[in-house]
Amino acid sequence: MSVPALELSGLKKSFGKAEIIRGIDLSIGKAERHAIIGPNGAGKSTLFNLITARFAPTAGTVKLHGENLAGLEPFQINRKGLSRSFQITNIFPRMSVFENVRCALLWAQGYKYSFWNIVSRQRALSEGADAILDEINLLARRDLPAGMLSYAEQRALEIGITIAGGANVIMLDEPTAGMSNTETDYIMDLIMRVTEGKTLIMVEHDMGVVFGLADRISVLVYGEILATGKPADVRADAKVQEAYLGAALEAEH
Amino acid sequence: MSDTDPRADIPKGMRPDEQITTDPTKPQQRMRAGSLTMTLAPWIAAVVIMMALPIVFDNNSSLTIMNQMSITIVFALAYNMLLGQGGMLSFGHAVYAGVGGFFCMHLMNMSDFFAALPLPLLPFFGGLFGMGLALIIGSFSTRSAGTVFAMISLGVGELIAASSIIFVAFFGGEGGISGDRTYAQPFFGVEFLQQQEVYYLTAAWVIISAALMYAWSRTPVGRMANAVRDNPERAEFLGYSARWVRYYSFVASGFFAGVSGGLFAINYEILTEENLNAASSGIILLVTFLGGVGFFFGPIIGAVVFTLVQTVLSLQTELWAFYAGTLFLATVMFFPGGLAGLIMMHVPAFKLGKAQLLVMPYVRTLIPAAIGILGLCALVEMTFHYRHAATGDHEMTLFWTTFDSHTIMPWIIAAVIAAVGIGIARITAPDLKDAWNEANTAGGKK
Numbered sequence: 229m230s231v232p233a234l235e236l237s238g239l240k241k242s243f244g245k246a247e248i249i250r251g252i253d254l255s256i257g258k259a260e261r262h263a264i265i266g267p268n269g270a271g272k273s274t275l276f277n278l279i280t281a282r283f284a285p286t287a288g289t290v291k292l293h294g295e296n297l298a299g300l301e302p303f304q305i306n307r308k309g310l311s312r313s314f315q316i317t318n319i320f321p322r323m324s325v326f327e328n329v330r331c332a333l334l335w336a337q338g339y340k341y342s343f344w345n346i347v348s349r350q351r352a353l354s355e356g357a358d359a360i361l362d363e364i365n366l367l368a369r370r371d372l373p374a375g376m377l378s379y380a381e382q383r384a385l386e387i388g389i390t391i392a393g394g395a396n397v398i399m400l401d402e403p404t405a406g407m408s409n410t411e412t413d414y415i416m417d418l419i420m421r422v423t424e425g426k427t428l429i430m431v432e433h434d435m436g437v438v439f440g441l442a443d444r445i446s447v448l449v450y451g452e453i454l455a456t457g458k459p460a461d462v463r464a465d466a467k468v469q470e471a472y473l474g475a476a477l478e479a480e481h
Numbered sequence: 482m483s484d485t486d487p488r489a490d491i492p493k494g495m496r497p498d499e500q501i502t503t504d505p506t507k508p509q510q511r512m513r514a515g516s517l518t519m520t521l522a523p524w525i526a527a528v529v530i531m532m533a534l535p536i537v538f539d540n541n542s543s544l545t546i547m548n549q550m551s552i553t554i555v556f557a558l559a560y561n562m563l564l565g566q567g568g569m570l571s572f573g574h575a576v577y578a579g580v581g582g583f584f585c586m587h588l589m590n591m592s593d594f595f596a597a598l599p600l601p602l603l604p605f606f607g608g609l610f611g612m613g614l615a616l617i618i619g620s621f622s623t624r625s626a627g628t629v630f631a632m633i634s635l636g637v638g639e640l641i642a643a644s645s646i647i648f649v650a651f652f653g654g655e656g657g658i659s660g661d662r663t664y665a666q667p668f669f670g671v672e673f674l675q676q677q678e679v680y681y682l683t684a685a686w687v688i689i690s691a692a693l694m695y696a697w698s699r700t701p702v703g704r705m706a707n708a709v710r711d712n713p714e715r716a717e718f719l720g721y722s723a724r725w726v727r728y729y730s731f732v733a734s735g736f737f738a739g740v741s742g743g744l745f746a747i748n749y750e751i752l753t754e755e756n757l758n759a760a761s762s763g764i765i766l767l768v769t770f771l772g773g774v775g776f777f778f779g780p781i782i783g784a785v786v787f788t789l790v791q792t793v794l795s796l797q798t799e800l801w802a803f804y805a806g807t808l809f810l811a812t813v814m815f816f817p818g819g820l821a822g823l824i825m826m827h828v829p830a831f832k833l834g835k836a837q838l839l840v841m842p843y844v845r846t847l848i849p850a851a852i853g854i855l856g857l858c859a860l861v862e863m864t865f866h867y868r869h870a871a872t873g874d875h876e877m878t879l880f881w882t883t884f885d886s887h888t889i890m891p892w893i894i895a896a897v898i899a900a901v902g903i904g905i906a907r908i909t910a911p912d913l914k915d916a917w918n919e920a921n922t923a924g925g926k927k
Contacts, residue, residue, distance in 0.1 A: 280718065302717040312718055320711035331708045335720030339701035341729055346699045393720060 231294040233258045233397050233427040234279070234310075239288035241271075241278055241451075248274045250451035251288070256444075258396075261428040263438045266448035267472050272431040273315055275448065276401050279429075280312050281305050292397065307335065311395035315402045315431070317382045319389065321375030325366055328374045328385060330357040332392035357392070363422060364388040365414075380411040384418060391422045398423050400430040404437055416441060439463070447472060523778075531684045535677050544676040545748075550788040551683040552744045555690045557769045557780030559737035564766070565774030566698055567730040568710030569623070570631045573638020574738060575761035580641065581611035581739025582756055583652060585746035589660030600665035600673050601682050604743030611739015612732055619731035624724055626713065638762050645754040657753030660746070673747070683744050690737050695777055697733055706730045767809050773819025782820045800865055804858070830920040842916040845909040853902025855880070859895035 232255040241249040248271045256262045264272050277283045279290050281302050290297045292310055300308075320328050330347065333356050339345060347353060361367045364384045369377060374385055383403060390398060403419060404412045416437050419428070432438050438445060439459045446456040447468050454472070455465045462468055534547055556578050563569040585607045589595050622633040645652035652658065662679075663672050671678050697703045705726045708716045713723035746752055755761060764787075772783020787805065795801040816823050830836045859879055866877045866886045875887045884891045 282714075301722065302714075303720050303722045306718050306720040314715075318712060318715045320708050320715065322711050323707055327704065327707075331704055331716070332719050334701045334705065341702045341705075341721075341725060343697055343700040343702045343729070343733070345701055346696065347701055347704055348699060389715070389719070 230258065232256055232291075233260070233293060234429065235291040235294070236279070237289050237291075239275075239278060239290065240286045241274055241283060242286045248451050249278065249285075252448075252451075252453055254446060254453060254456065256427060256429060258427055259425055261423065261441055261443045262430070263442035263445045264429065264431045264448055265433070265435075265438055265445060265472075266454075270448045271451045272448055273401055276312065276399055276431060280310065280399065306393065306395070309395045310397040310399065311390045311393055312399035313386045313390040313401055313403060315405060317379070317386055319374045319382055319385055322373055324371050325374050325377065325385060326357055326361065326370040329360045329388055329392050330354070332389040333357055333360075336393040360388050360392050364418060380407055380414065383407070383411075383415060387415070387418060387422065391426075395426075397427045397429070400428070400432075402431050402433060404432065404434050412437060527781075528688060531687070535680050539677070541676050544680050546788060546792045548676070548680055548683050548744075548748045549792065550785055551680075551687045552741050552748065553765075553768060553784035553788055554687050554781050555744060556738055556741035556765055557772065557784045558691060558694050558777075559734045559741060560765045560769045561774055561777075561780045562694060562697070562706075562730055562734040562737070564769055565776075565779065566703065566710065567626075567706045567727055567734075569626050569727060569731070570634075570766075571638075571762070572631055572635040572759065572766070573641075573762045574634065574734075574765055575759075576638050576641040576757050577611040577615055577735040577738035578742035578745065578765075579752065579756035579761070580614050580742065581607035581609075582742030582746045582752045583658060584610035584739075585743040586658040586660045586750075586752050587651075589662060589664065589746065589750075590658070592664060595664055595666075597666055599668040600662055600747065601668055601685065603662075603665070603747060604686050604740045607743020607746065608736040608740040611742060612736035615732045615735020615738075619728050619735070623727035623731050626709075626723075626727060630727075634762075635759070638757070638759055642754060642757040642759065645757055652754065652757075653752075655754065657751050657755075659751040662747050662750055679748060683748065686740060686744055690740055691781070694733075694737060698777060702726060702729050767805070771809055771812050771819055773821030773823075775818050776821040776825060779819050779821030782824075786820060798862060800861065803861070830917075833920065833923055835920040838916050838920040839913075842909070842913040846906050846913045849902045849905035849909070851902070853899050853904075853906060856895050856897075856899030856902055860892070860899060863891060863895065 234254075234256045236252050236254045239249055239252040240247070252275065264275065266272055274283065278285045279297075281297065281300055292305070292308055295308065297305055297308075320331065323331070330353055333353055334340075334347075337350075337353060337356065339347075339350075339353075358367065358370070361370050364387060366377075366381060366385060366388065369381065374382065377385060387400065387403060390400065400419065404415050407415065412434060419430075419441065428441075430441075432441075442459060444457060445459055445462045447454040447462060447465075449471050455462055455468050457465070535544060538544070538547065556574075559578075560571070560574050563571050563574070585603050588598070588603065588606055618633075618637050622630055622637065646654055663674055665673070673679050673682065698706075705716060705721050706729075708719070709721070709723045709726045716723050716726065742752075742756070745756065768783040768787045769780045770783070771787060772781065773779030790801060790805050790808070794804065798804075812819055818825070827836065827839075830839060862879055863877070863886050870877065870886070875885045876883060877886045878884075
């Protein structure tokens with residue numbers, strides 16, 4: 229079997245005495261769309277933050293394409309091809325929409341910390357940024373300050389920034405949180421398109437999105453994975469039904 | 482997704498005009514060609530004015546003021562690389578200019594070396610030394626932005642300012658270090674004996690520095706400085722270390738601050754503790770904020786206005802610092818975008834072709850307001866005179882009028898002028914507001 233895109237083993241995280249993540253083993257294959265679901269406070273966002281080195285784990289390892297990420301800074305992990313979005317919209321509000329995306333392209337196109345290139349003269353950069361804007365349907369808004377976009381547009385921009393660098397592992401933290409049904413459909417469709425052929429890991433509350441999008445689902449309850457499997461299997465799992473999904477599915481309808 | 486006009490919901494005065502030229506290759510860029518000339522024209526005009534100024538104002542005191550302005554422009558632009566573009570609030574940036582200047586003084590005093598060095602190159606060395614210090618201090622101070630950075634900058638600033646009386650050999654103690662610029666190798670026969678020659682040397686450095694700093698803001702590291710300012714965490718997840726981005730900005734800012742220190746050394750031929758202390762650091766913060774941190778040209782306006790207040794107004798009144806402080810306070814409270822923000826607020830009205838709607842309302846509000854403020858100033862000046870003039874000296878001159886500050890009449894007149902002026906302005910202000918809204922709304926009557 230080939231090396232998984234992302235492999236977590238024995239991952240734990242405690243804040244003081246509170247053990248938030250209590251030993252997670254999970255392997256996510258290349259080009260798999262993997263959803264992490266679970267009740268509030270289960271540790272989903274914490275798990276994301278552990279993977280992306282926003283927090284350091286108390287124990288265990290995270291491997292990206294077989295490479296241990298221990299001790300790396302977020303920017304180093306990003307350079308290895310892992311990109312993430314945030315639960316709370318995290319863009320550059322005072323910069324234009326176009327500049328938001330262009331900044332996301334700089335490292336990927338090899339500009340590093342250079343101060344001898346004028347960015348507006350770099351055709352590949354501008355065209356790349358516009359292509360992304362076209363993909364996320366924000367071309368009409370490219371010159372607005374990002375902070376002035378509507379909420380759904382900011383979420384779309386956030387996804388655009390996340391994918392722009394060409395990372396092959398994309399992590400989205402509740403991309404449809406706080407959205408209306410039409411907006412959710414739009415974002416779902418967008419996620420489907422832009423993560424084609426890439427590994428997608430997402431935390432999501434909307435069961436419609438989860439079952440429509442994911443190849444596999446992990447159910448996280450109290451810092452542990454209760455079940456991992458294909459949507460249909462997870463849905464049928466008695467433990468999951470009992471712990472979480474029954475209530476969540478009822479709430480949906 | 483809504484498909485309404487994408488520009489309809491932008492609040493007035495907040496359009497990202499500085500970003501209109503982000504990409505000249507795309508057709509979406511409305512008025513692209515126009516914006517390019519619009520961007521270049523003010524700069525060319527500024528250069529022409531700079532070249533022509535000494536012809537109009539050719540006396541030495543004007544030249545001194547203009548030189549002071551130029552030095553402040555370079556320093557304020559360098560400072561804004563941190564504050565406006567990088568989101569780093571420094572309370573001790575004078576040390577980079579000062580240390581650059583002190584090194585330049587020492588170079589001036591190394592007679593063999595200096596005799597072989599054309600004077601116009603000296604500020605470059607000032608820049609190198611300013612940068613050298615920034616390389617050292619920045620290595621730990623840029624670890625984080627915000628309060629930590631501000632506190633470190635304050636601490637380092639105080640530390641180096643205090644060193645000036647400890648390391649007397651380098652800083653010259655209380656007397657400072659002086660030198661003579663004319664010992665430099667003549668530059669194409671110019672020995673910089675004349676103020677005017679020094680002016681052109683300084684002006685050339687202003688143009689070079691401003692152009693380089695502007696170019697910097699357009700480079701990948703300059704763009705990422707904005708990104709780190711807005712959201713350091715997000716920048717990290719785009720592959721950039723926020724710390725390194727800050728460090729590069731800091732070092733570049735240190736270079737240009739050092740250049741301004743070198744220009745100071747050439748102009749005044751003396752550097753003292755005053756060039757390093759917290760007051761100087763505070764002034765550059767004030768200048769930059771007054772001009773506006775949100776636009777590249779903001780600090781230039783700030784430097785010009787502040788230098789005028791500092792020099793011209795200080796000839797008129799001892800209380801100039803009081804007025805400068807009030808102006809700063811008013812800027813912070815009412816126009817956080819600074820003078821540049823105030824100017825750029827009017828761009829949408831001009832683009833809509835409705836700016837002329839604002840002229841009369843402005844006249845009706847701003848002139849009474851200005852008169853009212855002058856009335857207030859008169860009260861301030863009279864109070865100052867009443868309290869601080871020598872005993873028995875009751876006569877004071879204000880606005881070309883001589884009167885007795887110990888009689889009641891002048892006080893009544895000043896108070897009435899202040900009250901009436903501000904009263905009228907308050908009455909006409911709602912009209913101005915309506916005109917403002919009208920001028921910034923597309924369509925309707927022209």
